[in-house]
Amino acid sequence: xxxxxxxxxxxxxxxxxxxxxxxxxxxxxxxxxxxxxxxxxxxxxxxxxxxxxxxxxxxxxxxxxxxxxxxxxxxxxxxxxxxxxxxxxxxxxxxxxxxxxxxxxxxxxxxxxxxxxxxxxxxxxxxxxxxxxxxxxxxxxxxxxxxxxxxxxxxxxxxxxxxxxxxxxxxxxxxxxxxxxxxxxxxxxxxxxxxxxxxxxxxxxxxxxxxxxxxxxxxxxxxxxxxxxxxxxxxxxxxxxxxxxxxxxxxxxxxxxxxxxxxxxxxxxxxxxxxxxxxxxxxxxxxxxxxxxxxxxxxxxxxxxxxxxxxxxxxxxxxxxxxxxxxxxxxxxxxxxxxxx
Amino acid sequence: xxxxxxxxxxxxxxxxxxxxxxxxxxxxxxxxxxxxxxxxxxxxxxxxxxxxxxxxxxxxxxxxxxxxxxxxxxxxxxxxxxxxxxxxxxxxxxxxxxxxxxxxxxxxxxxxxxxxxxxxxxxxxxxxxxxxxxxxxxxxxxxxxxxxxxxxxxxxxxxxxxxxxxxxxxxxxxxxxxxxxxxxxxxxxxxxxxxxxxxxxxxxxxxxxxxxxxxxxxxxxxxxxxxxxxxxxxxxxxxxxxxxxxxxxxxxxxxxxxxxxxxxxxxxxxxxxxxxxxxxxxxxxxxxxxxxxxxxxxxxxxxxxxxxxxxxxxxxxxxxxxxxxxxxxxxxxxxxxxxxxxxxxxxxxxxxxxxxxxxxxxxxxxxxxxxxxxxxxxxxxxxxxxxxxxxxxxxxxxxxxxxxxxxxxxxxxxxxxxxxxxxxxxxxxxxxxxxxxxxxxxxxxxxxxxxxxxxxxxxxxxxxxxxxxxxxxxxxxxxxxxxxxxxxxxxxxxxxxxxxxxxxxxxxxxxxxxxxxxxxxxxxxxxxxxxxxxxxxxxxxxxxxxxxxxxxxxxxxxxxxxxxxxxxxxxxxxxxxxxxxxxxxxx
Numbered sequence: 001x002x003x004x005x006x007x008x009x010x011x012x013x014x015x016x017x018x019x020x021x022x023x024x025x026x027x028x029x030x031x032x033x034x035x036x037x038x039x040x041x042x043x044x045x046x047x048x049x050x051x052x053x054x055x056x057x058x059x060x061x062x063x064x065x066x067x068x069x070x071x072x073x074x075x076x077x078x079x080x081x082x083x084x085x086x087x088x089x090x091x092x093x094x095x096x097x098x099x100x101x102x103x104x105x106x107x108x109x110x111x112x113x114x115x116x117x118x119x120x121x122x123x124x125x126x127x128x129x130x131x132x133x134x135x136x137x138x139x140x141x142x143x144x145x146x147x148x149x150x151x152x153x154x155x156x157x158x159x160x161x162x163x164x165x166x167x168x169x170x171x172x173x174x175x176x177x178x179x180x181x182x183x184x185x186x187x188x189x190x191x192x193x194x195x196x197x198x199x200x201x202x203x204x205x206x207x208x209x210x211x212x213x214x215x216x217x218x219x220x221x222x223x224x225x226x227x228x229x230x231x232x233x234x235x236x237x238x239x240x241x242x243x244x245x246x247x248x249x250x251x252x253x254x255x256x257x258x259x260x261x262x263x264x265x266x267x268x269x270x271x272x273x274x275x276x277x278x279x280x281x282x283x284x285x286x287x288x289x290x291x292x293x294x295x296x297x298x299x300x301x302x303x304x305x306x307x308x309x310x311x312x313x314x315x316x317x318x319x320x321x322x323x324x325x326x327x328x329x330x331x332x333x334x335x336x337x338x339x340x341x
Numbered sequence: 342x343x344x345x346x347x348x349x350x351x352x353x354x355x356x357x358x359x360x361x362x363x364x365x366x367x368x369x370x371x372x373x374x375x376x377x378x379x380x381x382x383x384x385x386x387x388x389x390x391x392x393x394x395x396x397x398x399x400x401x402x403x404x405x406x407x408x409x410x411x412x413x414x415x416x417x418x419x420x421x422x423x424x425x426x427x428x429x430x431x432x433x434x435x436x437x438x439x440x441x442x443x444x445x446x447x448x449x450x451x452x453x454x455x456x457x458x459x460x461x462x463x464x465x466x467x468x469x470x471x472x473x474x475x476x477x478x479x480x481x482x483x484x485x486x487x488x489x490x491x492x493x494x495x496x497x498x499x500x501x502x503x504x505x506x507x508x509x510x511x512x513x514x515x516x517x518x519x520x521x522x523x524x525x526x527x528x529x530x531x532x533x534x535x536x537x538x539x540x541x542x543x544x545x546x547x548x549x550x551x552x553x554x555x556x557x558x559x560x561x562x563x564x565x566x567x568x569x570x571x572x573x574x575x576x577x578x579x580x581x582x583x584x585x586x587x588x589x590x591x592x593x594x595x596x597x598x599x600x601x602x603x604x605x606x607x608x609x610x611x612x613x614x615x616x617x618x619x620x621x622x623x624x625x626x627x628x629x630x631x632x633x634x635x636x637x638x639x640x641x642x643x644x645x646x647x648x649x650x651x652x653x654x655x656x657x658x659x660x661x662x663x664x665x666x667x668x669x670x671x672x673x674x675x676x677x678x679x680x681x682x683x684x685x686x687x688x689x690x691x692x693x694x695x696x697x698x699x700x701x702x703x704x705x706x707x708x709x710x711x712x713x714x715x716x717x718x719x720x721x722x723x724x725x726x727x728x729x730x731x732x733x734x735x736x737x738x739x740x741x742x743x744x745x746x747x748x749x750x751x752x753x754x755x756x757x758x759x760x761x762x763x764x765x766x767x768x769x770x771x772x773x774x775x776x777x778x779x780x781x782x783x784x785x786x787x788x789x790x791x792x793x794x795x796x797x798x799x800x801x802x803x804x805x806x807x808x809x810x811x812x813x814x815x816x817x818x819x820x821x822x823x824x825x826x827x828x829x830x831x832x833x834x835x836x837x838x839x840x841x842x843x844x845x846x847x848x849x850x851x852x853x854x855x856x857x858x859x860x861x862x863x864x865x866x867x868x869x870x871x872x873x874x875x876x877x878x879x880x881x882x883x884x885x886x887x888x889x890x891x892x893x894x895x896x897x898x899x900x901x902x903x904x905x906x907x908x909x910x911x912x913x914x915x916x917x918x919x920x921x922x923x924x925x926x927x928x
Contacts, residue, residue: 076779078700083707085651099655116703116772117779197789283765287790288775301647301768305655 031258035334045330051323059129069110070123074288077118080104086115087305103308114295115306124290125316131284131291132320135205136271140264142210143271147217148260152248154218155225166222169215181208182283201285209274217263224259228252258335265328269321276317292317382664382902382918383911384437390612390907395925397613401640402624404589409572410556411489412496417642419556420915423609424595424616425577426559429463429482429538430550432914434608434922438721440912441826443550446608447477447560447578452553458545458868459508463553465536468605471562472577472598479538481560483530484516484523488566489557491515491527496569500824502552503529508541516566523563545866547873551825554914577601580611593618612907612924625649631901632659637925638906642917644898647706647768653901654709664900665709666911669721670822671831672705672770674761674777674891675849679806680815682757689888690732691747692816697780698737701893704772711894713737716881717832719895721913723870724828724877731885744784756785759815762803765792770818773893777816788816804846817849820896826913828877829865836884837861850889857883 029037039045058065066073080092088104090097103112103121111121154165188204195203228234229252237251278284279293287294292313299309377387399421406415410426413419423431423446431446433439445451447469452461469477489496490504492515504510507529516523531539542549565576573586580603581595595616603611618640622630628649630636645653653659674696682688698713705711715732718725734740748754763774771792778788791814793802802808803817823830834840838853857880864876884890900918902909905926912919 074779076700076776078703081703083699083703084654084709086703086707087651117775286792287771288778298768298772302651304648304652 031335035258035331039330039334042330042333044326045333048323048326048328048330051319052327055129055320055323056133058126059133062126062130065126066120066123070126071109071120073119073123073127073290075119077113077120078116079118080113081116081118085305086302088113088115088118099305101307103306105308111312112308114298115302115309121308121312124295125292125312128290128292128295128313128316129320131202131279131289132272132275132293132317135202135209135275136268138202138206139209139213139271139275140267142206143214143217143267144260144264146211146214148221148253148256150214151218151221152225152252152256155222156229156244156248156252162222165218169218172212172215175212177208177212178277178281180212181278182281184208198285198289205275205278205284208278209271213267213271213274217260217267220259220263221256224256225252228255262328262332262335265324265331269324269328272317272321272324377661377902377909379660379663380665382436382900382909383666385910386436386922387902387909388904388907390924390926391610392907392924392926393610393612394614395612395927396615396617397923397925398617398619398635398637398927399640400619400622400627400630400636400638402622402627403641404620405587405593405618405640407498407569407572407589408575408583408587408593409496409569410559410575411485411561412498412569412572413556414498414500416915417640417917420642420912420917420920421618421640422556422559422575423579423921424581425575425579425583425598426556427469427477427578427606428554428556429558430553431608432554432912432919434912434919436910436912436919438913440910440914440919441721442914443554444608446606447482447558448553452540452550454868458547458866459542461540461542461549461553463538463540465538466605467536468602469560469578470600470602471560472582472600474600475562476535477560477578478535479532480524480535481562482538482558483527483532484563484566485559485561486530486557487513487524487527488516488561488568492518494568499557500555502555502824503557506542506546506549506552508543516563517568545868547865547868548825548827548829551827551830554825580606580609581616590620592620609921610908610924612922628901631903634903634905637903637927638918638920638923639901642898642915644900649901650706650709650899654899662902662904664902664911665897666900666913667712667719667721668822668896668898668916669719669826669913670820670896670916671714671717671719671890672711672773672818672820672893672896673717674773674893675803675817675819675835676889676891677809677815677817677850678853678887678889679810679851680759680813682751682753683759683815685751686888687747687751688753688757691744691751691753691784692781692786693732693885693888693891694734694740694744694747695781695784695786696777696891697739697783698734698893700738700776700780701773702737704776705769705894705896709897709899710769711896714892714895715885717836717884717890717892718828718877718881719831722823722826722828722831722877723874724832724881726878726881729882729885731882739780739783741784748784748786756787758787758789760789760791760813762791762793762798762809762812762814762817764795764798764818766795774818777891799847800845803849804842805844806841806846806851807843809849809851816891818893819849821847822916828873828880829861832877832880832884833861833865836880836889852884852887852889854883854887 080088082089082099085099087099089095090100105112109120111125114121150165154162234247234251237247276293279291280297284294285291295313303310381387406418407413410422427447429448430443433442433444447465449464449466452463454461465479486503489499490501491513494517495515510527510529513527519525529541560578562576574583577598580598580601582598584594584596587593597614624646625648627639628645653663676689676692677683702713716726716729761774763770774790778790781788821835834847836852836857838858840848841851860876860880864873907924908922909918
């Protein structure tokens with residue numbers, strides 16, 4: 001969201017102070033200002049937004065955070081681990097004391113240690129956020145671009161164009177995406193399209209998730225376009241001789257920004273889960289690069305002895321998805337013209 | 342043949358999970374005192390008993406590969422099918438290393454070998470019968486070998502050793518080529534009378550008795566054969582027969598075969614009255630039911646799954662019901678001898694020195710997952726050399742100084758870059774790959790891990806030299822369990838130069854060393870056991886010197902032995918509990 005400007009805040013205060021002026025104050029505010037005002041009052045949505053910002057900051061600042069609070073994410077600390085069960089030892093100097101049910105959490109290792117390798121969980125969670133968020137954002141952007149362009153074109157031109165694009169959407173929606181993703185990741189060579197290794201993997205994940213999820217947003221944009229194109233301002237532009245390109249991108253698109261924005265915020269958590277599922281199924285990033293889904297997948301062999309290994313990446317995914325959902329819901333409510341001011 | 346799909350086979354090697362583990366189970370009805378102690382079943386019979394009756398309950402996480410003894414490559418089917426399909430020879434029914442010796446089953450005694458080593462004559466026992474009371478004849482055994490090995494429509498799953506080894510049979514087109522006389526033209530096996538069968542080999546093959554252990558020698562009456570559908574109802578020659586028809590996933594129930602003569606059978610005490618198999622049960626559920634006593638044996642024979650393994654090994658009381666035997670499998674990293682710079686022996690030796698074996702063993706589940714090897718041949722196989730230690734290091738953590746010296750020697754001071762192929766759906770192998778990556782980094786060898794699906798890994802990625810060269814896979818995580826426990830059975834497919842194939846290549850290191858090839862050829866032609874052992878030891882040393890195989894562990898499984906299961910011991914021949922003597926105190 002854009003940062004609050006002083007003006008609307010003042011207006012809010014004014015309107016609160018003098019109820020009689022409410023009508024005129026509201027008239028002075030743009031739709032965005034009204035939305036921001038509503039959003040700011042929605043405490044749950046604000047909390048979601050703050051967590052989202054923190055997560056993004058965490059991913060961006062991963063190298064700094066791990067330097068201050070953790071260890072390099074791929075550094076082994078096997079002397080702290082029990083060789084038999086892989087669990088973290090209660091006391092590394094006395095292996096007979098058994099394994100630590102808390103997974104070796106300490107002031108040094110904030111979230112404990114990964115079983116067997118002894119890699120620092122905090123660092124791996126922080127670095128894992130990079131992959132999760134990168135893939136989720138990348139895929140969402142791709143969805144939005146494809147979905148908006150095709151949706152707006154289908155809605156505006158109608159006829160054969162609409163039929164072709166709408167049927168394409170049906171086909172994409174019926175596609176067994178997860179199975180296809182698994183198969184595709186199996187046959188794509190290690191280097192392709194000028195990319196290699198993890199760069200290719202990330203690109204591939206973004207492509208798979210983005211390319212096959214666009215119809216959801218495409219349908220919404222098409223529906224909105226169908227209503228908007230009958231409106232007066234479009235008629236006006238057309239009668240003034242504006243070309244299709246101008247009408248599509250100058251007249252219609254600005255009016256579609258709100259639903260697109262709201263829908264993308266709700267698409268991000270879906271994509272995070274999708275990325276985690278693919279990593280969980282072994283189609284994700286190559287080791288040793290950490291990803292949340294991959295960690296969760298690895299953890300299943302250790303759930304009896306090192307439960308923190310299951311819980312921590314699970315919580316990371318949970319918190320992220322929840323935060324984005326609350327944020328998106330709040331955003332939708334804020335922009336909804338029917339909701340009360 | 343590739344890995345014996347047996348216990349660990351192709352599919353399972355490396356899976357390290359589903360198929361590999363298992364064991365037996367049963368429910369504890371009486372107290373733990375008499376039930377045995379930790380690892381006792383590896384070397385001794387636990388809960389010895391002659392008590393018969395009850396139902397012995399098996400379960401398996403997948404579907405059974407097949408019930409047809411002629412159409413299987415999994416060790417658990419080889420072991421289990423003996424309930425209803427007797428073979429000419431079988432593994433000796435005793436615990437420990439002796440269980441790798443072939444002994445007579447339907448044969449009256451061990452085969453009589455001709456002086457030139459190319460013909461094996463076997464006499465059958467008296468009193469061998471099918472479930473309808475008719476007599477087993479030597480021609481039925483010949484027929485069974487024919488249907489499983491020869492012709493385009495030979496049964497697909499099993500190995501083809503007979504086809505490879507038998508003389509005068511290359512033109513024979515299988516049992517369906519000539520319906521009026523299915524065995525016409527199959528001259529590699531002679532049946533001079535109903536009780537005698539003679540195998541003629543192309544050249545001497547000292548390991549032939551191990552081929553006669555395989556279930557393909559179980560008799561099949563020609564008029565009952567329905568090709569692959571024979572698995573619905575295998576005509577029993579053993580103490581149990583099918584209660585109903587079997588189809589994959591339906592489960593199987595065996596009941597007593599009243600026509601079986603106990604006098605004719607030194608192998609099977611046949612204690613339970615009924616034997617049941619449940620298919621498609623989740624591994625964690627199998628493990629839990631074994632522990633609860635609601636199940637007796639995990640048919641797959643690969644032991645507890647990783648999650649339950651950790652729980653049981655930390656529970657001192659439960660540990661008494663656990664055996665931790667060596668499976669006979671070697672898990673290793675194949676160091677490719679063609680991909681630069683590893684085509685230089687010194688560079689490969691640098692990898693051998695730099696590897697942290699302690700870390701690799703941890704990745705495989707610590708001491709319960711396997712012993713750290715210093716050579717290639719597992720301890721249960723003759724030729725293993727306990728004194729060999731070419732790359733010593735303190736606490737097995739690697740000798741970095743020596744590794745750096747070797748790097749200088751091969752002109753790669755400061756290290757090099759290479760790729761490491763691994764099966765993505767096998768967590769233990771990926772963990773080992775990461776451990777190796779971390780340990781090689783210490784001397785500047787940068788390893789990129791490349792993951793592939795296990796379905797295709799042994800065939801088209803690690804198993805294809807072209808793919809390996811193109812993708813510069815200098816290292817591949819691999820594993821091997823032999824089809825039979827001899828030096829030749831173990832070594833020939835993974836280090837003999839003649840076994841380098843374009844696809845499905847098991848010599849992943851692409852080692853083609855004239856000395857090694859010659860020694861292996863000599864060993865299998867000579868019948869002299871001491872000479873064989875000397876040659877295998879020499880090959881073992883030479884492979885380690887060449888740095889072509891970086892051993893990870895001699896794998897161990899963690900088998901759970903329920904307290905109400907009787908006569909339990911580990912058979913090294915099948916790499917799981919011997920199923921024939923098992924009884925149960927459940928009624």
